[in-house]
Amino acid sequence: MNHKLRKLANQLVVVAAKLIGSQIRDHRTNQPIGKAILLPFRGKIHLLGYHCPQEHGQHVIPEFDTQQRATYWKQTIVFTQQPEPDYPREHPQRDPNPSE
Amino acid sequence: MSTLNVILTHQSRAAVENMLTHWNRIVPIENIAVAYGGPLETFESIEHPHKAFITSDRLRTTDHQRERQSYHPIFQAIAAQKLTDGHEHVHLTEFDHIPLQNNINELQETFLQNEGADVLGYAVRRVDRTNNPHYLTHLHEARFLDFIASISVRKDKRAIFSMLGFGTFWTKKAFLALANVDEPFPIYLEIFMPTVAHHLGFRLRSFPASSYVSSQATFSSPQVEKAIANGEWFVHPAKDQWTATTT
Numbered sequence: 001m002n003h004k005l006r007k008l009a010n011q012l013v014v015v016a017a018k019l020i021g022s023q024i025r026d027h028r029t030n031q032p033i034g035k036a037i038l039l040p041f042r043g044k045i046h047l048l049g050y051h052c053p054q055e056h057g058q059h060v061i062p063e064f065d066t067q068q069r070a071t072y073w074k075q076t077i078v079f080t081q082q083p084e085p086d087y088p089r090e091h092p093q094r095d096p097n098p099s100e
Numbered sequence: 101m102s103t104l105n106v107i108l109t110h111q112s113r114a115a116v117e118n119m120l121t122h123w124n125r126i127v128p129i130e131n132i133a134v135a136y137g138g139p140l141e142t143f144e145s146i147e148h149p150h151k152a153f154i155t156s157d158r159l160r161t162t163d164h165q166r167e168r169q170s171y172h173p174i175f176q177a178i179a180a181q182k183l184t185d186g187h188e189h190v191h192l193t194e195f196d197h198i199p200l201q202n203n204i205n206e207l208q209e210t211f212l213q214n215e216g217a218d219v220l221g222y223a224v225r226r227v228d229r230t231n232n233p234h235y236l237t238h239l240h241e242a243r244f245l246d247f248i249a250s251i252s253v254r255k256d257k258r259a260i261f262s263m264l265g266f267g268t269f270w271t272k273k274a275f276l277a278l279a280n281v282d283e284p285f286p287i288y289l290e291i292f293m294p295t296v297a298h299h300l301g302f303r304l305r306s307f308p309a310s311s312y313v314s315s316q317a318t319f320s321s322p323q324v325e326k327a328i329a330n331g332e333w334f335v336h337p338a339k340d341q342w343t344a345t346t347t
Contacts, residue, residue: 047231050231058225059225059227059230059231059232059235060230060231061229061230061231062231081230082225082226082227082228082229082230083226084224084225084306085224085225085226085261085294085298085304085305085306086305087254087259087298087303087304088303089216089218089301089302089303090253090254090301091253091301
C-alpha cells in the first residue's frame with residue numbers, strides 16, 4: 001500500500017510538472033528541452049517531474065550562466081545538454097617500455 | 101559479411117519456435133542464436149543448434165533498473181561457446197523486438213559501415229554531468245569511476261554513456277572485447293554496454309530513431325502493415341507476437 005501511495009504521489013508530481021512546470025530551454029540553442037518544477041529547499045534546488053518531449057529523453061546539465069558584466073547580487077543557473085555522441089575510434093596506446 | 105542474431109527470450113518452447121520460424125524467413129538458421137533466460141527444462145526442449153542458457157542472477161532481475169540488470173552474462177556465454185565464429189557482426193536483441201524487413205542485417209551492416217562505427221544502439225546519449233538517474237546512482241559509488249578509469253584508453257575518463265538495451269549491433273571485435281571485461285560490481289546494462297565500449301576505444305553511434313516503431317502491435321495490425329510499407333526496420337515491444345499467433 002505504501003509503495004502504491006508513493007507511486008501515485010510520484011505520478012501526481014509528473015502530471016503537475018507537465019501542467020504548471022517551468023519550460024526549460026537549452027541555454028546554447030534556446031530550444032525547449034522539457035518541463036519541470038524547480039524547487040529551492042534547504043539550500044538545494046530540486047528538479048521535480050522533469051519531462052522531456054523527445055522520445056526516451058535527453059537529460060539536462062545545470063550550470064551557472066556567464067556574465068558580460070560582473071553582478072555581485074545575482075547569478076543565474078541555466079540548463080544545457082550533452083551533444084550527440086560522435087567520438088572517433090581510438091586504439092589502446094602501447095605500454096611504455098621501462099627499459100627504453 | 102554475416103551477422104549473428106542473438107535473441108534473448110524467456111518464453112515457452114512454442115513461442116520460441118514461432119519466433120525462430122519468423123527469423124528464419126529473414127536470415128539463415130546458422131545466423132540465429134537463442135540466449136535463454138527461462139526455465140532449464142524449456143531450454144533443453146528447444147530444438148535449435150545455437151543456444152545458450154543464461155543462469156546468472158544479474159540477468160534474472162525483477163526491478164531491472166534498481167537491481168541493475170546486466171546483459172554481460174549473455175556476452176560471456178556467447179563468447180565462451182564461440183557462437184560468433186564465422187560471423188563479422190553481432191545483433192543482440194530481445195524477443196519482442198520484431199524485424200519487419202527481409203534484409204534487416206544488410207540494413208544494419210550498411211548503416212554501421214556508413215557511420216564508421218563499431219557499436220550501434222537506440223538512444224545513445226552521453227549522460228555525465230546530467231540528471232540521468234542511472235548515471236547519478238552509479239556516480240554515488242566512487243568505485244564506478246575508478247573502474248571506468250582502469251579500463252579506459254580515452255583521454256576523458258569521466259565520459260559516461262547510455263543506450264537502450266534492445267537491438268544493439270556490434271562488430272565481432274567490439275562484442276568479444278566487451279565479453280572479456282569483467283563486471284566488477286553491478287552496473288546497469290544501459291550504462292555498462294556503451295560506456296565500456298567507448299572506453300575500450302570503440303566508436304558508438306545511434307540508429308536513426310525512425311528505424312523502429314514503438315508499439316505493442318503484432319503483425320496482423322494495420323499499424324505494423326503501415327510500418328512495413330514505410331520501410332521501418334522493427335516494431336518494439338511486441339510482447340505478444342509469438343504467444344498470440346502461430347506464424
